[in-house]
Amino acid sequence: MSSPGNTTAKPSAKAAARAQAQRERILVAAQRCFVVHGFHAASMANIAETAGMSAGLIYRYFKGKNDIILAIIERQLEEARADVAKLNTSSDLVGGIAEVFQQWQANDPGITSAALFLELTAEATRDPEIAAATHASDKVFRADLASWFARSAAEGGLGVPQDQVGTRVLILQSLIEGLAMRAISQPDLTVDQVKTALSQFLPSLLTAQA
Known part of the structure; x- marks a missing residue:
């Protein structure tokens, strides 16, 4: 002993x-x-x-650079899941996405910048280990978003019919990822312009019925 x-x-x-x-x-x-x-x-x-x-x-x-990249992907996922966990029917999603866009424009190294997102995406096409981690992370994040869309309003969700959930998640992710590209390719795009565009589009995406 x-x-x-x-x-x-x-x-x-x-x-x-x-x-x-x-x-x-x-x-x-x-x-x-x-x-x-x-x-x-x-x-x-x-x-x-x-x-x-x-x-x-x-x-x-x-152990090396790949280990660091994998840790960054894990860190990204933790941050994204925490953000989704805070969402409810009264969440200001327009303001939240616009704030993230503003951070992307500022190229804040403390968050996943638009440029880093593109680097990760490109690296996933070349490195199987990074690709696997990226795909696994995206799958978990999509599941969290799907759960929010599908949950009833009483449970803090949107009450979207199950047969529409996958499509809504795809549109929302494509919208956010597209804004990451806009932050780089259209540097003169203002946060107010982003808010105006989102305000015209998001409500229909977030209602229970299409």
């Missing part, structure tokens, strides 16, 4: 929080590097320099 002195101590809450903060620092630095240089041109040295730490320290948390 092991004595108390031989028991391996679990990391303290403070150490765990520090490790999580370090991981987050690396992911934000990596996102910035991937947007500036692209996945292939960005090196671990670039990421280390941007994060203000040694490459050796980064390897304590991630």
